Amino acid sequence: MKKLIWPGSTQLAPVPAVLVGCGTEPDSYNLITVAWAGTVCSKPPMVSISIRPERYSYALIRESGEFTVNLTTAEQIRAVDYCGVVSGRDHDKFKETHLTPLRGSKVAAPLVVESPLGLECRVVQTLELGSHTLFLAEIVAVQVSEEFVNASGRLELEKAGLAAYIHGHYHRVGGAIGHFGYSVRKKPGPVVRR
Known part of the structure; x- marks a missing residue:
């Protein structure tokens, strides 16, 4: 495969x-999205997470040292986009979405009830990197x-219809194509098809 050489960027x-x-x-x-x-x-x-210092959420996280990370679904993507383009200085994003x-x-930071999974996080280090600050x-x-935990206690997020971001566009995460370690199993496992 022939490769093109581009300058370093966030690809x-x-x-x-x-x-x-x-x-x-x-x-x-x-x-904030x-x-x-x-x-x-x-x-x-x-x-x-990395956030620009001029964003409203930046000061809230710096002050409290806490935040939550909430996974999103394809069905929530309009709200996800909205939370990334309007400022919390001027909008009540929970109410409006x-x-x-x-x-x-x-x-103390809020999770999103409608999110399939939320992480409660405490900041341990902040790094000023340039355009963004890493928390x-x-x-x-x-x-x-x-609803995403089966009877044996296994988390089944693949059933949530999770959303991903690829260069300016939102996508629904697709089906499984393998599992960790399947390439070295002695006995081949079942073939996973989409």
Whole structure:
């Protein structure tokens, strides 16, 4: 395959389209859409998000040291887009998108009731990187919708219709094509088809 060489840029994709909840009191609750989010460590469980300092949510997270990361679904994508293009300085995003805030169990920042899974996070380090500030946080609790946990306790997020972001466009996450470690199994497992 012939390759083109481009200057260094943010081409990593797909990335999650998540709603980050911030603020510590119901009258200050806000949501911001973030695509630059990801898991960075398993012990302790940690996640990072990157936000521009001029965004309203930036100050809320800096002040409280807490936020939530809420996975989103394809059905919620209009609300997800809206929360990324209007400012919480001027809009009550929960009210305007008809999403329901839920105070965290370990943090004061709000989760989104309609999200299939939400991470409650406490900031452990902040890195000023240039256009964005990275908030590195420990995941102190996870809230998951019961409907995505099967009878044996396995989380089945593949049933949620999760949303992803690819270079300016939202996409529904597709079907499974394998599982971790299947390439080295001694006995071949079942073929996964879409």
